[in-house]
Amino acid sequence: MSAVFEPALGIKQIITRALRDTPSVPYRADVGVVVSIGSGIARVSGLAGVRAEELVEFEGGALGIALDLGVHDLGVMLISDDAHLSAGQSVKALGRIADTPVGDALLGRVVDATGRPRDGGAAIDAQTRWPVERAAPPIMARAPVQTPLQTGLKAVDALVPVGRGQRELIVGDRQTGKTAIALAALLNQADTSVIGIYCAIGQRGTSVARVIDDLKQGGVFDQTIVMSASGEDPPGLQFITPYAAMSLAEYFRDQGRDVLLVFDDLTRHARAYRELSLLLRRPPGREAFPGDIFYIHSRLLERATHLCDDHGGGSVTALPIVETQAQDISAYIPTNLISITDGQIYLSPSLFQKGLMPAVDVGRSVSRVGGKTQLPAYRAVAGDLRLAYSQFEELETFSRFATRLDEQTQQTITRGRRVRELLRQDRLKTLPVPKQIIALHAVNLGLFDEVEVVDTHHLESYLHRRAPERIEKLAAKMSAGETLSDEDWRELESVLTDLAAEWHDSSAESSQ
Ligand SMILES: Nc1ncnc2c1ncn2[C@@H]1O[C@H](COP(=O)(O)OP(=O)(O)O)[C@@H](O)[C@H]1O
Ligand SMILES: [Mg+2]
Known part of the structure; x- marks a missing residue:
């Protein structure tokens, strides 16, 4: 009859079961x-x-x-x-x-900030979701920006170099090739393990489709993620998109990987936030932007960094784009971004109209991290190049008025014209390190001085075709970031001089 005396146990069981079935997290039915x-x-x-x-x-x-x-x-x-x-x-x-889904499942996909596919593909299969707003890494976790991130553009890699973990602004009027520069940088990662994220904010669907097409043709789509909110999307979605893209980048960064993150563009991001703020009846300030407009961009870009080895050594390099109107870089949003970032690549509409693309205005562009991030081979050629070019820019305007120029001035102008021509590069035609150095060193040596400006690219492509096989060891050294000895430079000089002479002979023959 023991069961009769056991109701107490029954009650205990009931209570235990009831406690177990009650959710331990209180549910707030608000x-x-x-x-x-x-x-x-x-x-x-x-x-x-x-x-x-x-x-x-x-x-x-x-x-x-x-x-x-x-x-x-x-x-x-x-x-x-x-x-x-x-x-x-x-x-x-x-x-x-x-929050936004993160993980390898997103590579090669087009999504919005909440992880919904925008490429007509299957739903994203990602178990992990990260909040879109996260704290920036503390100073102690950050490493100095020292490793270069090659964009494949001579004008950028030689004169305004970008390092891993840097924030470099691309600024210019509409239709000056801003997107093309960022895209070249993404495409140039084809042979690297850098993950690309292209974050489109407030753009037309056709522009994004064109970028996706270029990424596919450049063979980098499988290592790239496109996160987009178009101009027709609610401003709230446009607003959170760059933060979501940053969280995605941070996920890869925390695995020790390097990420290149492009924001195209933050002018539209700021406008989406202004629209929201005005609708919420927040007091408008300068240019009707709300008071915290600086903070929305600084807290975003603060998150881009290179972590030190104790924290895995990963990096997020940010290339934010900002569009100016009538070249006014002192407008509110551009000045904010210029002060937040570590430098800017300024694109000039007048260079663009002259066909000098990428239209990088060397005088107005800076990289505040400077030459520290450059491969040593660039450091050796960049100094002469910048000097030749800036002297030329100063003289060119004056020389239009002068009838007779002394020899020295004439020489500076001759050299400068060729430097400017060599900094030209067709859209998305990126160049590996050795080919860039070959061209830049050749112009510094004066090998182009006797060449008509229109023929500059003929000689350049001749050098590009013939030189690499003759300097295999040197080329490997340049790419690996080793310092070239004086002997190495002399060897390069003699190879380039010989080739230039060959080219002159053959073009003289063919013109006969
Ligand atoms: N290096 C280049 N060579 C030739 N055309 C270019 C180059 N860069 C850009 N373009 C062309 O210029 C136009 C504007 O470029 P885009 O990158 O869309 O400018 P933005 O993003 O500043 O509006 C495009 O039609 C593009 O094909
Ligand atoms: Mg654009």
């Missing part, structure tokens, strides 16, 4: 109501416990982010389409901030 819906913004009442930047879900699954926490209601920016939303619908707080 439900509110939509008061009004406007373009990209919803006002919601009731969600008293919601925290700033918390994700909320509307009836039907649309998502938003709580931005303005008012006394009576809440301003929510929508990150999905507002087509099915209406006043009176319920809203619930999700207790977490917006």
Whole structure:
């Protein structure tokens, strides 16, 4: 009859079971109501416990982010389409901030900031999701920027070098080749293990499609991710896209990998945020941007860095793009970004119109990290090149008025014209390190001085065809980042001089 005396055990079991089945995380059934819906913004009442930047879900699954926490209601920016939303619908707080899927599954895909595919492909199979807003690594975890990130463009690699972990702004008017420069840098990673992320903000679908096409043709699409929010997407989605792209980059960085992240472009990002802020009735400041506009870009770009070896040694290099109007780099957003980044590549519409592309204005472009990031071979040629070019730029304007020029001036102009011509490169035609050095060293040696400007590229491609096989060892040294000895330079000089003489002979023959 022992069972009769065991009801106490039964009660214990019941209680134990009840405790086990109760979720250990308290569920906050915080439900509110939509008061009004406007373009990209919803006002919601009731969600008293919601925290700033918390994700909320509307009836039907649309998502938003709580931005303005008012006394009576809440301003929510929508990150999905507002087509099915209406006043009176319920809203619930999700207790977490917006996140994005991360992982290798995204390589070779086109997605939006929340991980929805935009390439018509299958849903992304990623177990891990990271919050879009994350803290920047502390100073102690950062390594100095020292390893170069080759863009394959002579004008950039020689004169405004970019290092891994650097933030280099690409600034210029519309249609000056900004996207083309960033794209060249992505394509030039074909033979490296660098992962590319192209983050498109507020662009037309056709422009993004063209970039995707170029990435595919350049053979780098499988090591690249395109994250895009077009101009038709809600401003909230456009706003969070660069942060999501950065989280994605950080995921790879934390595995010790190197990432090149392009933001195309932050002018449109700032405009999306201005639109949201005005709709939320935040007080407008300069150019109607809200007061925290500097902070939205600084907290984004602060996250790009090169980690020290104790932290895995990975890096995120950021190439933010900003579009100016009528070359006004002192406008609000460009000046903010210039002060946040470690340098800028300035593209000039007048160079572009003259066909001198990439239209990098060498005088107005800087890399604040400087030559430290350059491979030693560049350091040897860049000094002479920059000097020759800047002297030439100064003289060229004057020389138009002068009737007679002394020999020295004439020489500077001759050299400068050839340097300028050699810095020209066709769209997306990137060059490996040895070929760049061959051309730049040859012009410094004066091998182009006797060549007509229109023929410069003929001689250049002749050198590119013939020289590499004769300097195999040297070329390997250049690419590996070894310092070339004086003897090495002399060897290169004699090879290039011989080849230039060969070319002169053969072109003299063919013209006869
Ligand atoms: N190096 C180049 N050589 C020839 N054409 C170029 C070069 N760079 C850009 N272009 C052309 O210039 C136009 C504008 O380039 P794009 O990169 O889209 O400019 P942005 O991004 O500044 O608006 C495009 O039609 C592109 O094909
Ligand atoms: Mg562009």
